Amino acid sequence: MKHKPAGMQASRRHFLRTAAALSTLGAAAPFALNLATLSSAAAATAPSDYKALVCLFMYGGNDQANTVLATDPDSWLQYQAYRATGTPDAIALPPAGGAGGVLPIAPANAQGRSFALHPAMQPLADLFGAGRAAIVANVGPLICPLTLAQYQARTLPRPPKLFSHNDQQSLWQSYGAEGAKFGWGGRMGDLLASSNGQATFTTVSAAGNTVFLSGKSVKQFQMTSAGALSIAGLNGLYGITAANNPLRSIITSGGSHLLEQEHASIVSRSIDAQSVLAAQLPPASALLAIPPWINPNTGQAAANPLAVQMQTVARVIAARNGLGMKRQVFFVNLASFDTHDNQRVNQAALLSKVAHALGYFDAALANLQGTDMRAQVTTFTASDFGRTFTSNGDGTDHGWGSHHFVIGGAVKGGDIYGEFPPLGLGHQCDVGSGSLLPQIAVDQYAATLGKWFGLAPGDIADVFPNIGNFATADLGFMA
Known part of the structure; x- marks a missing residue:
């Protein structure tokens, strides 16, 4: 058997995973109808309380x-x-x-x-x-x-x-x-x-x-x-304002390697989450x-x-x-x-x-x-x-x-x-x-x-x- 290129292997695995997932939805109803049903069910059960x-x-x-x-x-x-x-x-x-x-x-x-x-x-x-x-x-x-x-x-x-x-x-x-x-x-x-x-x-x-x-x-x-702990230097580095700070660009650039891309994704997610939470989180003194x-x-x-x-x-x-x-x-x-x-x-x-x-x-x-x-x-x-x-x-x-x-x-x-x-x-x-x-x-x-x-x-x-x-x-x- 010929060795398949990595891209083809990945595509094949993705197809098999998708096909397996779709098979659980049932063959009797059209796929679009099943999606609509799932969406309606999710909306019906979405909690309104906390x-x-x-x-x-x-x-x-x-x-x-x-x-x-x-x-x-x-x-x-x-x-x-x-x-x-x-x-x-x-x-x-x-x-x-x-x-x-x-x-x-x-x-x-x-x-x-x-x-x-x-x-x-x-x-x-x-x-x-x-x-x-x-x-x-x-x-x-x-x-x-x-x-x-x-x-x-x-x-x-x-x-x-x-x-x-x-x-x-x-x-x-x-x-x-x-x-x-x-x-x-x-x-x-x-x-x-x-x-x-x-x-x-x-x-x-x-x-x-x-x-x-x-x-x-x-x-x-x-x-x-x-x-949420912030990354030091993002709000000002060596006198550079936060808006022009090159540090964020450096640490969130993914590069071509998968590990670099995953690291950049995690760092970006962390920075964004810290910013969102900081804007909403009351200080301990407010409790x-x-x-x-x-x-x-x-x-x-x-x-x-x-x-x-x-x-x-x-x-x-x-x-x-x-x-x-x-x-x-x-x-x-x-x-x-x-x-x-x-x-x-x-x-x-x-x-x-x-x-x-x-x-x-x-x-x-x-x-x-x-x-x-x-x-x-x-x-x-x-x-x-x-x-x-x-x-x-x-x-x-x-x-x-x-x-x-x-x-x-x-x-x-x-x-x-x-x-x-x-x-x-x-x-x-x-x-x-x-x-x-x-x-x-x-x-x-x-x-x-x-x-x-x-x-x-x-x-x-x-x-x-x-x-x-x-x-x-x-x-x-x-x-």
């Missing part, structure tokens, strides 16, 4: 057993037996009512038990009591439902590379272990970006690059508290000021970087009308939850930052430049994995399932969704050392958010390919 999802990722694997606690007598006995070793390194928290004791909450679905939150999470306990925060129990990556016997016998598929930080972070945010290309936040953006006046700002990270926001077509927009964060271990005031990220998100939401936005997905994070050591001290500071930032964000959205946006914005937590119920001395080791929070005015708050697992060892959810076998899949957790966000059932099946393996795609925690 909604935003905010993923708060706790990197390192947050310990769920000291975050949401079952405090009924039987549960508390188990908790004390495994987490209070009688040494200064014990990781058990004090009971409610005493100094530094756990914070009681009263979920509607108490399941015959009583519950509390970590003592450093008062702002989140307040949101739960006000009905704007819910708990989803024992969530984790799953391919299909698993019993303990099935897990142990390996008779059904289970997620790859369990208990590995990088891989489980990727599984939570996307469809596979480390190296995955697309995240479910980005895929949601792919499907809804057409409703936005500025598609560039469909998926926005206030915390650097993340696979969660990577779509097949949308590209995540990364920013800091200073806004509710971040209240001081008090370190629960020292009593000293300090900066809370997570609250600053949340304020950055609020500023972008405040610019929604000027940017023509209808649907946005955001990403913020906080690191250092890998509490193998000194967990009592380290987790207290971390969870205090989480609760402080969430409390601030709720207050900022309550009057965002004169508008209450809490019903339009839903924040949810995620983390690599939960941790073992047993202590390793003064910390805990890598686990699997964990408890998570969903916060916002559209949340059916003040409740726990999913069956809260037994405490201790040897129960039906214990895969070793009290590490929890998840009873709710990340797919179900995310699909419930996606339905509220505006995804149709077919879109949900596209974004979450394993959702059909589970009994429900809606856990009921969104209004």
